[in-house]
Amino acid sequence: MRVLVTGANGFVGRHLIHALVKREHEVFAGTRSKEVIFGGQIMSGLLDILDVDSLSSIISKFKPDVIVHLAAQSMVKEAWKQPEYTLRTNVIGTINLLEAIRILSPETKLISIGSSEEYGLSSKYESILTENVPCLPQNPYATSKHAAGQLAMQFANKENLNVIHVRPFNHFGPGQKEGFxxxxxxxxxxxxxxxxxxxxxxxxxxxxKRDFTHVADVVRAYIMLLEQNVANGYYNVCSGIPxxxxxxxxxxxxxxxxxxxxxxxxxxxxxxxxxSFAGSYEKIKEAVGWTPKIDISDxxxxxxxxxxxxxx
Missing domain, CATH: 3.90.25.10 (UDP-galactose 4-epimerase, domain 1)
Known part of the structure; x- marks a missing residue:
């Protein structure tokens, strides 16, 4: 498959790119950084989701079967400092991507990466969070991700697009920067x-108490969602353990x-x-057979x- 990854230079993006190549997918790594960290067999280039022209150009030329949308301002602390930038990047950037797909590549599947932060205060009332629990976001980052997910589903319903909005819970692993x-x-x-x-x-x-999943398990979930036929909707990726x-x-x-x-x-x-914050992965397990495998101590x-x- 031809897979475009936005935010490819980030923590999860780097792990995802190499996992996709190992599975022999044709990959375009989109990044805002001029520094290219990928091997020669991986296509890469500057991609700013707030730049409609460059975004449209890459989609037109690469013609992706799937887009995994990781590009975001992803730190809660920074979101409090820069709420406008966070909302512009995470919401307007997602709208730009959805519009480009609608106009240029309506057959492309979009894997939109949200966050467990979207659930917010609902965790006070539900010990384990399923995708049916209402979202009550409590910070600008969570609000931006929830809005992006809502818009993605609205576009999917109106324009008959294939959109999966994933809500990963806390994830960790080698290569993650400080701040988590x-x-x-x-x-x-x-x-x-x-x-x-x-x-x-x-x-x-x-x-x-938080729900932690190793980045390799998170990446495996994203790949299973992109490789298999999956119904539109929201999917948690988590361990299920607070x-x-x-x-x-x-x-x-x-x-x-x-x-x-x-x-x-x-x-x-x-x-x-x-x-306390923990999710249920029953929906993604039923959809594609994913369960977390890596022991947390390891x-x-x-x-x-x-x-x-x-x-x-």
């Missing part, structure tokens, strides 16, 4: 191991030989945080080892 809980902990531990900081590891709320942040941290610390102290950092406390160890190798 497991990568933040891992990077701080490696700084301590290399004597680049004090032995104090700064943390936010350790009592919260894990306490404190337990994640203890697992990471146990993998280090250093003595590490824990210190609460008020700047790491997220507004409108809900105590994934955490792999992530910490990546930081040991790459943290300078």
């Amino acid at each position: 809980v497991i990568s933040d902990f891992a990077s701080q531990i490696i700084k301590i191991e290399k004597n680049l900081s004090s032995t104090k590891l700064r943390v936010g709320n350790l009592e919260a 894990r306490k942040i404190d337990d994640i941290l203890k697992t990471l610390i146990s993998m280090s030989s250093k003595s590490i102290e824990i210190e609460l950092d008020p700047n790491k406390l997220v507004p409108s945080e809900v105590p 994934g955490i160890h792999e992530t910490l080892e990546w930081w040991r190798t790459n943290k300078d």
Whole structure:
């Protein structure tokens, strides 16, 4: 298949590109960065979803069977600082993509990547979140992703497009930048191991529970959705298990030989945080047979080892 990936230079995008190539798909990696990190067998080029002309040009020339739309402003903290930019990128960018598909390539399947953040406060009332639970987003990032998903489904219904809106829950793995809980902990531990900081590891709320999935499992879900015939709609990608942040941290610390102290950092406390957040993957399991496979301890160890190798 011919697969166009927007936001290909991001954490998930890099993993997805290489997994697609291994499965012998023809891939175009779209990125806003001039730095090309992919091998020669992968087509790549500048793609800004806010630039309608460049977006339309790439779709016209490449003629993708599937587009996996990863390009986004994806950090909650940054969304509070730059709500307008977040909404413009995540909502207007998605509209631009939908319009280009409608006009130039209506047969193209769109895998729109949303977020579990869309559910928001609903997690206070539902212990396990299914796709039928109402969305009550509580920050600009969550609102932007929810709006993008709603618009994607509206376009799909009106224009008879094939659109899948995926809601991945917390995911992690090698190559994830700082700003996300497991990568933040891992990077701080490696700084301590290399004597680049004090032995104090700064943390936010350790009592919260979150649903974590390894990036390789997330990528496998996206590939299964794009390779198989799947009905339009919303699909969770998650482990189904709420894990306490404190337990994640203890697992990471146990993998280090250093003595590490824990210190609460008020700047790491997220507004409108809900105590527990976990999803159901029954719908995607029924649709394509996907279930998470990677043990979380193995994934955490792999992530910490990546930081040991790459943290300078």
